[in-house]
Amino acid sequence: MRSNRITVALAVALVVLAGLSLFVGVIELDLQALLRGDGHAWEIFLLSRLPRLLAILCTGAGMSVAGLIMQQLCSNKFVSPTTGATISSAQLGILLALLFWPGSTLWGRALLAFAAAIAGTWAFVWFIQRIQFKDAVMVPLVGIMFSNVIGGVTSYLAYQYEMTQALSSWLVGHFSLVIKGRYEIVWLTAPLILLAFVFANHFNIVGLGRDFSKNLGVPYNLVLFMGLSISAMITASVVVVVGSISYIGLIVPNLVALFKGDQIRGTLADTALFGAIFVLVCDMLGRVIIAPYELPIELIVGILGSVLFVGLLFYRLRNGRRAIRLTAPSAGCCPMPRLKEGGQA
Amino acid sequence: MKIRQLTKRYQGKTVVDGVSFSIPKGKVTSLIGPNGAGKSTVMSMISRLIAQDEGLVDLDGTDVGRWKSRELARRLAILTQSNHIQMKLTVRELVAFGRFPHSGSRLTETDEAFVDRAIAYMELEEFQDRFLDELSGGQRQRALIAMVIAQDTEYILLDEPTNNLDIYHATNLMKTVRRLCDELGKTVILVLHEINYAAFYSDYICAFKDGRIARFGSVEEVITSENLSAIYGVEFQIQTVKGKPLSIYY
Numbered sequence: 347m348r349s350n351r352i353t354v355a356l357a358v359a360l361v362v363l364a365g366l367s368l369f370v371g372v373i374e375l376d377l378q379a380l381l382r383g384d385g386h387a388w389e390i391f392l393l394s395r396l397p398r399l400l401a402i403l404c405t406g407a408g409m410s411v412a413g414l415i416m417q418q419l420c421s422n423k424f425v426s427p428t429t430g431a432t433i434s435s436a437q438l439g440i441l442l443a444l445l446f447w448p449g450s451t452l453w454g455r456a457l458l459a460f461a462a463a464i465a466g467t468w469a470f471v472w473f474i475q476r477i478q479f480k481d482a483v484m485v486p487l488v489g490i491m492f493s494n495v496i497g498g499v500t501s502y503l504a505y506q507y508e509m510t511q512a513l514s515s516w517l518v519g520h521f522s523l524v525i526k527g528r529y530e531i532v533w534l535t536a537p538l539i540l541l542a543f544v545f546a547n548h549f550n551i552v553g554l555g556r557d558f559s560k561n562l563g564v565p566y567n568l569v570l571f572m573g574l575s576i577s578a579m580i581t582a583s584v585v586v587v588v589g590s591i592s593y594i595g596l597i598v599p600n601l602v603a604l605f606k607g608d609q610i611r612g613t614l615a616d617t618a619l620f621g622a623i624f625v626l627v628c629d630m631l632g633r634v635i636i637a638p639y640e641l642p643i644e645l646i647v648g649i650l651g652s653v654l655f656v657g658l659l660f661y662r663l664r665n666g667r668r669a670i671r672l673t674a675p676s677a678g679c680c681p682m683p684r685l686k687e688g689g690q691a
Numbered sequence: 692m693k694i695r696q697l698t699k700r701y702q703g704k705t706v707v708d709g710v711s712f713s714i715p716k717g718k719v720t721s722l723i724g725p726n727g728a729g730k731s732t733v734m735s736m737i738s739r740l741i742a743q744d745e746g747l748v749d750l751d752g753t754d755v756g757r758w759k760s761r762e763l764a765r766r767l768a769i770l771t772q773s774n775h776i777q778m779k780l781t782v783r784e785l786v787a788f789g790r791f792p793h794s795g796s797r798l799t800e801t802d803e804a805f806v807d808r809a810i811a812y813m814e815l816e817e818f819q820d821r822f823l824d825e826l827s828g829g830q831r832q833r834a835l836i837a838m839v840i841a842q843d844t845e846y847i848l849l850d851e852p853t854n855n856l857d858i859y860h861a862t863n864l865m866k867t868v869r870r871l872c873d874e875l876g877k878t879v880i881l882v883l884h885e886i887n888y889a890a891f892y893s894d895y896i897c898a899f900k901d902g903r904i905a906r907f908g909s910v911e912e913v914i915t916s917e918n919l920s921a922i923y924g925v926e927f928q929i930q931t932v933k934g935k936p937l938s939i940y941y
Contacts, residue, residue: 421777547796551788553778557740557771562842563761563792607822608779611796 352606356619363626364403368395370633393526401524401532402629403622405584405591406598408535410621411542411614412577413595414602418553418610419573420471423603423662424486426596427581433592434493435466436578436585438500440516445507456531456586463578463585466496471574519589520642521629532587538580539618542573546610549573553608591644593651594621600658692737692846692878696746699732707732708902709746714846719872719879721889724899725923730882731850733899737880738769738848750846764792767846768839772854776823782834783819786810789841809841813867829860836867840875847871848880853888861885865892890914891935898922914938 379387413426439462443455559566632641699707707729722730790802853861896913914936919927
């Protein structure tokens with residue numbers, strides 16, 4: 347039986363960390379000032395700290411869920427917005443908006459980013475379905491090549507039209523520009539995550555294959571199409587606001603699945619919570635390490651993520667898809683250290 | 692279920708050519724024949740996994756391709772051979788998917804009862820919370836059959852269910868097929884390579900050769916040395932064991 351204790355522990359950890367993060371930053375802000383009703387303190391809180399926290403939560407939860415959906419639909423553990431050309435397509439979309447629609451608002455850019463991300467993801471999945479790869483690792487490799495090609499086009503266009511400077515803030519993800527009034531698009535991830543929860547079983551069934559879906563009366567193509575679009579839209583709305591944040595969509599669902607399996611209904615909440623915690627912790631690290639300056643989140647996530655990714659690869663190579671069984675369901679909220687021990691059932 | 696003039700062509704080559712027969716209700720019918728005789732293709736068309744080029748598969752007066760997919764999923768279940776499940780699901784989670792055509796994502800108490808019964812029927816109680824990738828091939832096959840049982844359809848179609856199973860598991864699987872028919876009143880249609888399994892556990896045999904039906908009838912009518920020699924092109928001897936025709940080929 348699945349216990350909800352992990353979910354509860356994750357939720358508690360998230361609330362505590364979120365509370366903490368509100369009071370980390372360049373400008374001193376303390377609870378007493380807020381309680382006194384200090385106008386300046388409230389201004390910082392509402393204009394900067396709270397938006398930043400909300401953006402972080404939406405990013406972490408959203409990117410993790412986007413990765414989870416893509417991994418399920420493609421039934422490949424290494425597919426994600428990073429390794430599936432979604433992020434790079436969204437970036438191309440933003441560049442196109444900057445080039446051909448100079449007066450575009452944030453929403454206008456988001457619209458093009460949505461369209462490009464969806465198109466890029468579909469193209470990638472269509473391609474990997476045509477060519478049935480024997481080796482599961484080939485799929486993300488093709489995805490990385492594919493997204494590098496798209497990234498190449500983006501860079502070329504950016505150089506050609508001298509837009510590299512403007513584009514750079516979407517290439518490396520960071521939260522430092524998140525303030526009230528220019529981040530709200532990222533809220534879109536919340537209804538999209540809810541939608542993913544409603545269709546969780548559909549995604550599972552489609553992940554089990556075309557014949558399997560047909561037998562259960564689930565429209566394979568439609569659900570595949572819809573699921574990928576949800577993933578792409580979540581990713582695009584994050585990229586538009588925060589920029590590219592790699593690895594989360596790859597690492598987080600994998601870590602959660604190691605412990606809780608692949609039934610999306612059972613893992614979606616944990617994946618979202620753990621993703622939010624992961625990004626929150628990385629962000630706090632980025633703000634603390636060289637304070638009062640700030641390291642971009644992409645850097646911290648990139649370092650932590652690549653280490654975890656290598657660990658994950660080794661684990662999969664050694665143990666296949668075997669589960670790690672939690673003997674005691676209360677074994678803490680943060681499952682990361684166990685990965686290195688290679689513990690198993 | 693009536694099958695009329697079913698035809699399928701792949702790149703100009705006719706792999707199923709005007710196949711017509713009626714599937715007897717509440718019986719076990721096995722489709723046999725050499726490789727490439729078209730039996731699996733027929734099975735796929737009967738279960739609307741692939742569309743036919745001509746002819747129709749008539750279920751209650753409507754071609755299966757015209758049924759609403761989810762409604763048909765409450766009447767007919769198909770288990771193909773390509774079920775190397777890549778996903779880490781528990782046995783119970785898999786079996787519960789069988790209730791999807793009935794209740795969607797929200798399982799009712801009735802659904803849970805169906806799942807319980809299916810798991811008990813396949814004697815999987817002790818494994819129900821284990822992940823599928825921790826089980827043996829035979830146990831996994833049983834879990835898939837349990838899902839089909841939970842789907843609670845009138846028709847159950849199994850494409851080479853004994854593939855990759857050892858003699859113990861394959862024989863047990865065939866006994867289960869018999870029980871599905873005798874105890875639960877299901878109409879079971881199988882594609883089988885192993886003629887003796889077909890002869891011992893089926894009521895009817897439909898033998899295919901070159902995309903057409905070579906023989907269709909009761910086990911005793913079809914399993915004769917002349918018929919089988921003509922279909923497979925090797926010599927057959929038939930002996931009677933427990934009242935059933937046992938074929939020996941060499």
